Amino acid sequence: MVNNADWLLNLNYVDMLREVGTCFSVNNMLRAECYKQRMEKGLSFLEFNYMIMQSYDFYYLYQHRGCNMQFGGDDQWSNMLGGTELIRKKLGKDAYAMTITLLTDSQGKKMGKTAGNAVWLDPNKTTPFEFYQYWRNVDDADVMKCIRMLTFIPIEEIEEMEHWDLSRINEKKEILAFELTKLVHGEEEAQKAQTAARALFTGSGDDANMPSFAVPETALADGKINIVDMLLLGGIDKSKGKVRTLIEQGSISLDGERVSDTWMNITAEQLKAGVKIRKGKKTYVKFTL
Amino acid sequence: MKIYEELKARGLIAQVTDEDEIRELINNGGAKFYIGFDCTADSLTAGHFMALTLMKRLQMAGNKPVPLICGGTTMIGDPSGRTDMRRMLTKEDIDHNAECFKRQMERFIEFGEGKAEIASSGRWNGSSSSARARRRWSTTPTGS
Structure with a gap:
């Protein structure tokens, strides 16, 4: 694990400008999606530098850690291209970038939030039960997508699940919720959350984990x-x-x-x-x- | 099915710089890759979770992950996808958040010999974290 504070915070402004500033075209930068959106409302010079910093990270990690590839969210695309370009210009080498699809629901809304609040991985902020329930309650239309993108269930099994009878939708949701809770909080917590959630529906069983x-x-x-x-x-x-x-x-x-x-x-x-x-x-x- | 094809089948790939080269690289375990995490809160979210599982998938295919905690870039604040400027966080907040992220990530990514890279420089002396790190993912990442 590395922290870019270690190489960014002590950079010298003039050295930095001379070293990488020459490699960036402001004209091109302004065409990037993340900046284009801000043309009306304003973009501070502070934020304008974010792309340069992220590009510098790639350049630094390529040289000092041998990183030849960067992954990131799809909204990071232009920042990531900034890095591959910088490496090409400074070092004459190829480095690669891939973005991952953002997880959105069938209405196009970003998932992982409930009523505007994030679903946290910290059990003190989102309990394993709440975490389980979030996934247990995803819309029917989103279950298989979440299983595909987030679980480690083999693709062949997932494809089989696609053909399950409609009546088994809740079984799919339980699998999704259990698998993800297990990955984040461990099997024991996942088991407890599942038992508690089931108890709610049937009005019986162990409810020790319920608020x-x-x-x-x-x-x-x-x-x-x-x-x-x-x-x-x-x-x-x-x-x-x-x-x-x-x-x-x-x-x-x-x-x-x-x-x-x-x-x-x-x-x-x-x-x-x-x-x-x-x-x-x-x-x-x-x-x- | 190799990892590139699997990522594709799972619908995880949005954009790539060079499809052929990347397929070749990750299918043969030749990528040493990083993903940056901005420390804007004191816990990772379900949104980060997908990035962590991606790291794990690539690691299981023989590629080497370098998790990057963005204690530096968070001082600037990413404007991507936002219509207004982020509230500026203090250095103390960012350091605290970075520490929280680090602890959470150790549960997901396996560190140690030939696994994920740990920086020995800077504030973290991360080498003692490998035991805890092995706890979760190393057991049964393939699920039921």
Whole structure:
């Protein structure tokens, strides 16, 4: 592993300009996609130098590490070409570049984000369960693409899966979610996440990995609590009105059964055993005492 | 199926500079390649994950990965695909992020003899990381 801080931060400005500045045509640079987009709104000189820095990395790594190839996201294409050009001009050698397809969903939106937030690999920022659920809930149209691009399942097996009956779509999603969670968090965590996710759908099994909320005893009256009060307490939504709307829309399930009655009470006995609440498609909370 | 054909079959290839040369190079384990990761946050994301799996695929085909942590270029900020300038991060933030990236990456890419390159210069004295690095990927990267 290398860090370009080690060779970039101590560069001397004038030396740098003389060494590589002569190899870049500003006219060509301005034609690059990433800069073209900024012609209207403005482009700082700081950012304009990004391409030169990234090109310099390739030039440096070619010479000092023997790197003959660079890979990157497709939005990096012009920066990567900058590097191969620089190597050609300075050293008269060939170096190569390949960009990888950006992972987008069937609507063309970049994947790996939920409601604007990134899906992180750090288990403290995105738990293995949340990570699993993200992939478990991808759209039907995107499952096979994700399996192809992200898992290590052999191509022949993937091609077979393409022919599976439509009814096996959830099986495919489970495979995707399990494989990716295993790669990122290890097999044990993947197993736990899968068990917890399955428990949510069937209302049984091990739910130890589900986010949970303990209802304080003081919130109970006569050994029970109204469902709306409980959901509000557990942060399912911000106001009683909103929680009621969720119930009326049929967005709340309790142990796998849709809740329709906003006057429903939950007893202390139920809470002792643990009550699994599902909101919409993806949010799960276990309420306990 | 060789690695170039596999990458193609998986729909991973967007653009290449020289198709024939690259096919020859990576199919014969002749590439020593790098991918840069800008340290704009304190964790890698699902988006980086695809780049990490690509590194692993190429490594399994005998090519040599050099993961590049971009502690330097993040000081500038990549304008690609953005309509406005990024918030400038402090050197301390970037160093912290770089350290987080490094720890996470060690789980994905196998280091050590003939594997991925570790820089012995600069801040990182990365040579002690190989044991932890072997933990995940080296077991069953082919899945179920």
